[in-house]
Amino acid sequence: MPFVRIAPILGVVVMVFALAMLVPLAVALGMQDGTAAVWGAPMGLALLAGAAVWGLGRRAVGAEPDLQPRDGMLLVVLAWTVLPAIATVPLLLFYRQHGGALTFTQAYFETVSALTTTGATVLTGLDALPASINLWRGLLQWLGGMGILVLAVAILPMLGVGGQLLRAEATGPMKDTRLTPRIEETAKGLWSVYAVISLVCLLAYRWGGMSWLDAWIHMFTTMSLGGMSSHDASFAHFNSPRLEWIATFFMLVASGSFALYFAALVKRSPARVWRDAEWRGTWLLMIGSSLFIAWLLVQRGVVTEPAEALRLAAFNVVSVASTTGYASTDYLQWPVFAPIWMLLLSGVATSAGSTGAGIKMVRLLILLKLARRELTRIIHPRVVSPVTLGGRAVGADVVYAVLAFMLVYGGTIAVLTMALLLTDMPFDTAFSAIVASVNNLGPGLGEVGPAGNFAGLTAPQLWLCTLAMLMGRLEMLALLVLFTPGYWRK
Amino acid sequence: MPFVRIAPILGVVVMVFALAMLVPLAVALGMQDGTAAVWGAPMGLALLAGAAVWGLGRRAVGAEPDLQPRDGMLLVVLAWTVLPAIATVPLLLFYRQHGGALTFTQAYFETVSALTTTGATVLTGLDALPASINLWRGLLQWLGGMGILVLAVAILPMLGVGGQLLRAEATGPMKDTRLTPRIEETAKGLWSVYAVISLVCLLAYRWGGMSWLDAWIHMFTTMSLGGMSSHDASFAHFNSPRLEWIATFFMLVASGSFALYFAALVKRSPARVWRDAEWRGTWLLMIGSSLFIAWLLVQRGVVTEPAEALRLAAFNVVSVASTTGYASTDYLQWPVFAPIWMLLLSGVATSAGSTGAGIKMVRLLILLKLARRELTRIIHPRVVSPVTLGGRAVGADVVYAVLAFMLVYGGTIAVLTMALLLTDMPFDTAFSAIVASVNNLGPGLGEVGPAGNFAGLTAPQLWLCTLAMLMGRLEMLALLVLFTPGYWRK
Ligand SMILES: [K+]
Ligand SMILES: [K+]
Numbered sequence: 001m002p003f004v005r006i007a008p009i010l011g012v013v014v015m016v017f018a019l020a021m022l023v024p025l026a027v028a029l030g031m032q033d034g035t036a037a038v039w040g041a042p043m044g045l046a047l048l049a050g051a052a053v054w055g056l057g058r059r060a061v062g063a064e065p066d067l068q069p070r071d072g073m074l075l076v077v078l079a080w081t082v083l084p085a086i087a088t089v090p091l092l093l094f095y096r097q098h099g100g101a102l103t104f105t106q107a108y109f110e111t112v113s114a115l116t117t118t119g120a121t122v123l124t125g126l127d128a129l130p131a132s133i134n135l136w137r138g139l140l141q142w143l144g145g146m147g148i149l150v151l152a153v154a155i156l157p158m159l160g161v162g163g164q165l166l167r168a169e170a171t172g173p174m175k176d177t178r179l180t181p182r183i184e185e186t187a188k189g190l191w192s193v194y195a196v197i198s199l200v201c202l203l204a205y206r207w208g209g210m211s212w213l214d215a216w217i218h219m220f221t222t223m224s225l226g227g228m229s230s231h232d233a234s235f236a237h238f239n240s241p242r243l244e245w246i247a248t249f250f251m252l253v254a255s256g257s258f259a260l261y262f263a264a265l266v267k268r269s270p271a272r273v274w275r276d277a278e279w280r281g282t283w284l285l286m287i288g289s290s291l292f293i294a295w296l297l298v299q300r301g302v303v304t305e306p307a308e309a310l311r312l313a314a315f316n317v318v319s320v321a322s323t324t325g326y327a328s329t330d331y332l333q334w335p336v337f338a339p340i341w342m343l344l345l346s347g348v349a350t351s352a353g354s355t356g357a358g359i360k361m362v363r364l365l366i367l368l369k370l371a372r373r374e375l376t377r378i379i380h381p382r383v384v385s386p387v388t389l390g391g392r393a394v395g396a397d398v399v400y401a402v403l404a405f406m407l408v409y410g411g412t413i414a415v416l417t418m419a420l421l422l423t424d425m426p427f428d429t430a431f432s433a434i435v436a437s438v439n440n441l442g443p444g445l446g447e448v449g450p451a452g453n454f455a456g457l458t459a460p461q462l463w464l465c466t467l468a469m470l471m472g473r474l475e476m477l478a479l480l481v482l483f484t485p486g487y488w489r490k
Numbered sequence: 491m492p493f494v495r496i497a498p499i500l501g502v503v504v505m506v507f508a509l510a511m512l513v514p515l516a517v518a519l520g521m522q523d524g525t526a527a528v529w530g531a532p533m534g535l536a537l538l539a540g541a542a543v544w545g546l547g548r549r550a551v552g553a554e555p556d557l558q559p560r561d562g563m564l565l566v567v568l569a570w571t572v573l574p575a576i577a578t579v580p581l582l583l584f585y586r587q588h589g590g591a592l593t594f595t596q597a598y599f600e601t602v603s604a605l606t607t608t609g610a611t612v613l614t615g616l617d618a619l620p621a622s623i624n625l626w627r628g629l630l631q632w633l634g635g636m637g638i639l640v641l642a643v644a645i646l647p648m649l650g651v652g653g654q655l656l657r658a659e660a661t662g663p664m665k666d667t668r669l670t671p672r673i674e675e676t677a678k679g680l681w682s683v684y685a686v687i688s689l690v691c692l693l694a695y696r697w698g699g700m701s702w703l704d705a706w707i708h709m710f711t712t713m714s715l716g717g718m719s720s721h722d723a724s725f726a727h728f729n730s731p732r733l734e735w736i737a738t739f740f741m742l743v744a745s746g747s748f749a750l751y752f753a754a755l756v757k758r759s760p761a762r763v764w765r766d767a768e769w770r771g772t773w774l775l776m777i778g779s780s781l782f783i784a785w786l787l788v789q790r791g792v793v794t795e796p797a798e799a800l801r802l803a804a805f806n807v808v809s810v811a812s813t814t815g816y817a818s819t820d821y822l823q824w825p826v827f828a829p830i831w832m833l834l835l836s837g838v839a840t841s842a843g844s845t846g847a848g849i850k851m852v853r854l855l856i857l858l859k860l861a862r863r864e865l866t867r868i869i870h871p872r873v874v875s876p877v878t879l880g881g882r883a884v885g886a887d888v889v890y891a892v893l894a895f896m897l898v899y900g901g902t903i904a905v906l907t908m909a910l911l912l913t914d915m916p917f918d919t920a921f922s923a924i925v926a927s928v929n930n931l932g933p934g935l936g937e938v939g940p941a942g943n944f945a946g947l948t949a950p951q952l953w954l955c956t957l958a959m960l961m962g963r964l965e966m967l968a969l970l971v972l973f974t975p976g977y978w979r980k
Contacts, residue, residue: 070869335912335914336911336914336915336916336917336920337908337911337912337914340907340908340911340917341908341911344904344908367897370894370897371894371897371898371901374894374898374967375967375970375971378967378971379560379971379977400890400893403890403893403894403896403897404860404861404864404893406893406896406897406900407857407860407861407893407896408861408864410896410900411861414834417830418827418830418831418834421826421827421830421831422825422827424825424826424827425826426826427826427830427918427935428917428918430826445917477864477865477868480865481865481868481869487869
């Protein structure tokens, strides 16, 4: 039974996650915001539950369970569905205490949104929430980002969904094919880089003028590309060009592969970053799009000052393209090309090995080269030239996996959009809500746009978006695999 | 030079096309509608031009030019761009005579729309147009349908875009690899079936209560899945349930493969049709969708009578799913799921070898089976089961071609939609206009919906839609190939 084999690890994950509540608990106690009880009780219960799962699991499977790759899929699916459920408890307790209306559906949407680094929210009046609650939302995203980094390198290669592309950049030869040692080895390297850049980002925000609390929260949500703000006005709250440029820079950084950064660091070769075709693609696409949309804003007379147009375009385009989802203005008021282009970018602009989601730049590059080759092949059927990326030939199995991924990606968006339309949501809202959820972006168009949020959605609508966020985060296949009868057969 | 090699055939095609103007000319003379001159002069000029191209080409290449498959691509691209240009002349002359405003862009959009069997129109006041003009628009669609049948079996296999799937159903072993005899042999069989079913359709419309003129026009536009009506109110003009059911039936028939019908006829085995997986997919999807949407209409209280809901749903769903594009009501007023689902169906419901366009049912079936296999393969990597369709294994090269087609199909829609958005068209209008054009469907959402038309579009918008119609009709690749430098190199 896969459930039994993974129980010990799941128990540990739950316990570690419970300990993360120490952070908001400390803030609650330090700032006397009256929410200490909201954190203490759920933390204790989660610790107990985790210990029980760990203990029972260990007794059943022995001290050193031999995990199979397919167990890994169940583990990540459970991690991204059970942890958000635990994370809802403080939210629900807090809202009950203060007489607010928050259903479990809404709370679960909110925590899944945070842990998948989608950043869509059903909460309003963020500025009035206690510091501990806002910090918790930010921390969930940052922890989600840590999970994603491990997911991308250690779990996804099994799914054949392009994760294998990262292998060459990973931390060295990994001869041990068992799951646990590989995850540990990889995780250490990636998390160190993530932590170091996060620290620099924190200090930059503080230097830029944020309070320590805001700096922590926005560091969490920038580095994870989560984008949940602690202010209803999102980044416009600060009204600070300097902070916007700092955020733009770190969103660009976090859109690159942390595995690449780690490799560059180990080899002491910063040029390695620039030489990486995917990294160049990510940066050039985002910067090029920012310049074009800045030009469009000036040309259409939306903004008169070129410098202001560039700042607005750079911040909002990079924010959406990187799947962060901050906004410094309601960009739905821009010429319609801009928001749709940005939504499209959110599906392709980030690198594999970043905390972004969607198709990712490496797949886009392979698809573009593939399309060019296919055209050549029609004219010269006998000339078979391999698809190359960064000077290396891309194997036929990788090309095939990329095409299959595109199929499932498109199918998921189509099916979930149609389901959402059955709830009579307008087409552009429904389509963009699903795209923004699957890409773990956050804001869409219309009601769920940058000036709105997901608070007005009904329970079925929220569950569909929650499913979309999970599908996107687990690169579609991990979740689907669990629904095939073959998975559960011995 | 490809241009020279295909010149004799192109010349013949132009001359035959010019002779088709005899039909509206005869009607103009018979009905005394005052448009005889509009037809005579262009026909004479086109005959002369065709003869010149034929003669010059023959002198340059000798009596029997040895056509290569790649010449076929240029030929079909020229046929679908030059013939519409010729077809605009009578329209432009007529509108100039009567002081109406019709630009070349609009006229070319209209004739490309007809010949690609898209059926989108920029004309209003259709009921007031002379019979000859409306008949010409219908005839263009029917002739376009004849072209499509040849295209699908004789030309597309070279492109590796799934045309090879038809081979097993085609008219027998085709050992001659040269282009011309293969086209001739195939064309004869398909056109006979097309003509016979067209005749039955004509008589059924007449029996159902149409005038002979309406019966001819609507037979033309039903069998070709073109859907241009000669009435501003489209099929609602007749207000006749019997005619709607007749149309529904023949749209269903024309959504199946004419190659399949021909094979069933030759083998005297009607059961062959039902046993065909693609045909069953097409019919079951359309009928199932009709039933579901009829239920939705009753359940949401849009229509109270179940029988009326079924008639409305069946006619409009089959019309859109089959890429015909007639409307008997403004279905954009239905629950939003319905029109979007119908738009989606237009991309997948018709069979290859029909006069429909888009992805087609055979590719959808392969994609669905592929998705299921991929999920199995993640769990059991060593079990490699082939994708099968109708009991036969589908080769890896076909699977690959289908995936590559999907890539180009999605990319085309994305790029053209973005281009249309640069003209500040609202997103749902732009997206649906491109989808409806690429699928050769006709009506989209919003301004270009079933209650509207393309008359309000600017020239750049019309050109983008024209390009989309041509891309869709030529299965994307034929047009793209001509833009690669490799094509023109010796
Ligand atoms: K996000
Ligand atoms: K049509």
